[in-house]
Amino acid sequence: MYRTIARRANTLLALASIAVALTTSQNSPAQNAVDVKPTPQQTAWQDMEFGVILHFGTNTFLDREWGDGTADPKVFNPTQLNTDQWMKAIKASGAKYVVMVAKHHDGFCLWPTGQTDYSIKASPWKDGKGDLVREAANAARANGLRFGIYLSPWDRHEPKYKDSAEYDKYYNAELEELVQRYGDLAEFWLDGAGSAGHVYNFPKIIETLRTYQPNTIVFADTALFEYGDARWAGDESGSVGYQVWNVIDRHGYLRWRPIEVDTPLRNVHWFWHPKDEKSLKSLPDLLDSYENSVGHGGQWMLGVAPDDRGLLPDSDVARLRELGDALQQRYSHSLLQQHLPVDNNVTNALDGNTDTFWSAPAGSHAATLEVKLAKPVTFDHAMTMEWLVEGQQIQRYSIDAWTDGAWHTIVQSEAIGHKKIDRFPAVTAQRVRLNILTSAGEARIREFGLFRLDETATAAK
Incomplete structure (x- = not known):
């Protein structure tokens, strides 16, 4: 064309x-x-x-x-x-x-x-x-x-x-x-x-x-x-x-x-x-x-x-x-919706409502959004959405899981923008965090979700 x-x-x-x-x-x-x-x-x-x-x-x-x-x-x-x-x-x-x-x-x-x-x-x-x-x-x-x-x-x-x-x-x-x-x-x-x-x-x-x-x-x-x-x-x-x-x-x-x-x-x-x-x-x-x-x-x-x-x-x-x-x-259903009680700011990134968002601390250029679940879950995809009304801020980020008594990075990448879907080998954890490593301004996250999809993908084939 x-x-x-x-x-x-x-x-x-x-x-x-x-x-x-x-x-x-x-x-x-x-x-x-x-x-x-x-x-x-x-x-x-x-x-x-x-x-x-x-x-x-x-x-x-x-x-x-x-x-x-x-x-x-x-x-x-x-x-x-x-x-x-x-x-x-x-x-x-x-x-x-x-x-x-x-x-x-x-x-x-x-x-x-x-x-x-x-x-x-x-x-x-x-x-x-x-x-x-x-x-x-x-x-x-x-x-x-x-x-x-x-x-x-x-x-x-x-x-x-x-x-x-x-x-x-x-x-x-x-x-x-x-x-x-x-x-x-x-x-x-x-x-x-x-x-x-x-x-x-x-x-x-x-x-x-x-x-x-x-x-x-x-x-x-x-x-x-x-x-x-x-x-x-x-x-x-x-x-x-x-x-x-x-x-x-x-x-x-x-x-x-x-x-x-x-x-x-x-x-x-x-x-x-x-x-x-x-x-x-x-x-x-x-x-x-x-x-x-x-x-x-x-x-x-x-x-x-x-x-x-x-x-x-x-x-x-x-x-x-x-x-x-x-x-x-x-x-349609993020595993993070099973989270334990968190403050309203964090809830805004987990509620499935793209009209709300989590905000990093004012003036920050790095921040962490941490979620603890009611029980361990297995996941192999993460979906993150950035609030773009004030511009694209996030430059580098990682997704980490708490396993074997320590934080382990499962994804490290650049640019989130409107939506970022990250794929990785299946991980089982009860605590997960989105780490904003560097951002030009205050990071804002509309949605952060985890999904178990490899079984679905295999069935589709």
Whole structure:
């Protein structure tokens, strides 16, 4: 989905005029990262943790991943399309929001745009009177999911694409339709695929988004980092192989840019393909992806694709439900909820309520959160969440267990961020502590939990 996009030479100048799209304030290079805080919109988005992106279009009917813009609109004719079926399956997976690909790189539009005839208006589906984006948006919200939109900048069909200025007008007109017709958007995707050498007026795109959708989170890949509220992990493996820091340096300016980790439900394929059942990822693979994305402080974006009937295949529906059931089983009950009486401050990190948090002593740069249980428990996973409203503070930490009359470190790592899931060989202990070894400011912990999962994981295989 991703390739390099050319950027305007005046990017830095544009940043100053659209600061609302970036962070709550301008930041100088001398500022410490601890001073950079997320917007309320960014923290709300990070709290959703897991979304789904839907790919469906002419490619679905032609066994393609990358359309070239020449497909006849008449090939788009799903005979059993049911967006409610999609959203029920997505809801069952544990996802909190869905992003609809309204236009992929082939330029075919899934809503009745007034900008081109290359859309569902020219298809036989519903005699050209359908609006798939509206159906998807309505079904998502009816099933308790938030809704977002992907609109590809690269357009392999539109003749105006050869003229950057003319295409800017065209793209912005499409964008204005989408941001005004389909309610509040949780996320808007800017994909950098396929546009090497083309110049876009991204400041205008961002201005339009901020005018009509001030609360949407703009996801932008590595080519468009100047414009996004969230950044790409760098590949589509579904795993983050490094410590995630929400604050990153962009041209000498510190910005809060949480990371999104995208991967398809079927290996390699974002669109549905016939005779492709073997590519469906296993439940252990999906759980591993979750733990290496959400569990590394990132946002997990899972690609799901309806088939040429307009339905999610039965195998995909079943796998999504298995995923949701497994996540619920694995992480819904922390062993630390069996703790002996502690003060209210510690309770705030153990109560399963992410609106409360434990605070380290004022002015501290190291601290310890210790818990004693009613009886020894065996655990092999720990889940820790940092309170990020005041910024990402924790730099180094350890998790220690009291065994054989002494404290023993079972995990030592860097960066907690929104959520950190640590895995380790099973340990049995009655006393456990989270040791904040170094923090830029006062550490705050929303949740600290222990889980016994290796038996669950073995059963899933």
